[in-house]
Amino acid sequence: FSKAPIETPPGAPSLTHRFGTMAVHAGSPHDPVTGAVIESISLSTTFAQTAVGKPVGKYEYSRSSNPNRDNFETAVAALEHAKYALAFASGSAVTATILQSLDFGSHVISVSDVYGGTHRYFTQCAKAHGVEVTFTPEIEIDVRDHIQKNTKLIWIETPSNPTLRLVDIRAVATAAHEHGIKVVVDNTFLSPYVQNPLDHGADVVVHSVTKYINGHSDVVMGVAAFNSDKLQERLSFLQNAGGAVPSPHDCWLAHRGLKTLHLRAREATINATSVAQALAASPHVISVNYPGSDSHPHRKIAIKQHRDGMGGGMLSFRIKGGEGASERFCQSLNIYVLAESLGGVESLVEVPSTMTHAGIPKDQREAVGIFDDLVRISCGIEDSEDLTADVLQALEKAVVFPK
Numbered sequence: 001f002s003k004a005p006i007e008t009p010p011g012a013p014s015l016t017h018r019f020g021t022m023a024v025h026a027g028s029p030h031d032p033v034t035g036a037v038i039e040s041i042s043l044s045t046t047f048a049q050t051a052v053g054k055p056v057g058k059y060e061y062s063r064s065s066n067p068n069r070d071n072f073e074t075a076v077a078a079l080e081h082a083k084y085a086l087a088f089a090s091g092s093a094v095t096a097t098i099l100q101s102l103d104f105g106s107h108v109i110s111v112s113d114v115y116g117g118t119h120r121y122f123t124q125c126a127k128a129h130g131v132e133v134t135f136t137p138e139i140e141i142d143v144r145d146h147i148q149k150n151t152k153l154i155w156i157e158t159p160s161n162p163t164l165r166l167v168d169i170r171a172v173a174t175a176a177h178e179h180g181i182k183v184v185v186d187n188t189f190l191s192p193y194v195q196n197p198l199d200h201g202a203d204v205v206v207h208s209v210t211k212y213i214n215g216h217s218d219v220v221m222g223v224a225a226f227n228s229d230k231l232q233e234r235l236s237f238l239q240n241a242g243g244a245v246p247s248p249h250d251c252w253l254a255h256r257g258l259k260t261l262h263l264r265a266r267e268a269t270i271n272a273t274s275v276a277q278a279l280a281a282s283p284h285v286i287s288v289n290y291p292g293s294d295s296h297p298h299r300k301i302a303i304k305q306h307r308d309g310m311g312g313g314m315l316s317f318r319i320k321g322g323e324g325a326s327e328r329f330c331q332s333l334n335i336y337v338l339a340e341s342l343g344g345v346e347s348l349v350e351v352p353s354t355m356t357h358a359g360i361p362k363d364q365r366e367a368v369g370i371f372d373d374l375v376r377i378s379c380g381i382e383d384s385e386d387l388t389a390d391v392l393q394a395l396e397k398a399v400v401f402p403k
């Protein structure tokens with residue numbers, strides 16, 4: 001599926017379409033001199049030249065390219081079924097660079113429910129370089145109603161952060177491509193193991209690598225993957241000119257994290273499925289947002305678009321008792337850590353209205369279902385029984401016996 005020549009390391013099993021084998025071996029050439037199976041970390045910021053303008057190898061200056069970033073980008077491209085991948089200093093840097101790649105006067109249509117930082121760039125930064133973003137509550141239904149002559153891009157998060165809405169990528173891409181519009185899908189919440197948006201018609205897939213791809217809460221990074229040669233030329237130019245690039249060390253860490261993504265994603269899905277079921281059965285819960293539940297309004301999309309209909313490791317729910325209850329719930333947990341971010345090995349909990357999405361005006365937040373009683377959970381890879389029991393005991397403390 002990947003059009004990019006993926007190096008099969010000497011002695012390694014030939015790379016197949018199976019995710020786990022690709023995750024372990026893609027972008028992982030053995031050292032041709034030492035035979036080292038794991039790549040070294042090339043920290044050098046510059047590379048010697050044998051004569052003026054004649055570098056020893058393919059590298060001249062680390063911002064432009066370096067061995068660790070190349071290897072990581074090759075691995076992500078393989079796992080997202082893409083010809084190209086470009087790594088950036090953060091997921092937000094990917095968002096900014098893609099918007100900056102648009103001509104002055106361009107228009108973007110976005111789903112309404114996006115990460116707070118993405119909303120911030122769309123509403124407070126993009127206009128400065130001539131890009132207007134409009135949000136649509138039901139993008140599948142009304143994307144055609146929002147298309148303007150200057151519309152160049154449609155931005156989708158599926159599942160969305162933090163209400164876990166799903167979008168039928170193929171349906172939106174079909175409408176978009178009728179008008180020559182490109183579709184970007186932010187696949188952060190599921191990772192390449194669970195969903196490959198390019199296979200469903202998207203033009204670009206982006207990730208906050210900070211989350212599932214690195215998976216250990218010790219790297220901030222972003223990546224974009226796509227097939228277009230023209231986009232490769234444009235985005236790689238901006239990657240170098242804008243300079244929002246990750247360090248070789250971070251690329252090395254993220255590449256190592258990527259090698260176990262399939263194992264972590266499966267565990268996180270098992271855990272989220274158990275926690276979502278327990279929440280749905282609780283009298284202290286108003287509603288649960290989990291794409292792996294049969295009750296999810298977009299369950300058919302999950303079955304069509306996600307590997308084996310998996311729900312992934314993310315969920316959110318509304319707790320009875322209002323904002324006070326959501327805060328008491330978070331404080332009553334023993335295993336989950338109250339913190340922003342997601343997709344790591346440790347389970348995290350947060351209240352979007354006062355944390356990740358606090359920058360979005362309250363009326364706009366509540367219009368997409370981000371109420372003060374909404375709690376978001378990122379299930380890690382702890383034991384399912386422990387995570388489920390912890391949630392249930394915290395519900396009792398928060399709702400039944402508030403201090």
Ligand SMILES: C=C(NCc1c(COP(=O)(O)O)cnc(C)c1O)C(=O)O
Pocket residue numbers: 090091092093115117118157161186188189207208209210220221222340341342356
């Ligand atoms: C930090 C959080 N989100 C980052 C994020 C980003 C931004 O990634 P950064 O690496 O944090 O810059 C982009 N897209 C989605 C869907 C995201 O969730 C969070 O939701 O806790």
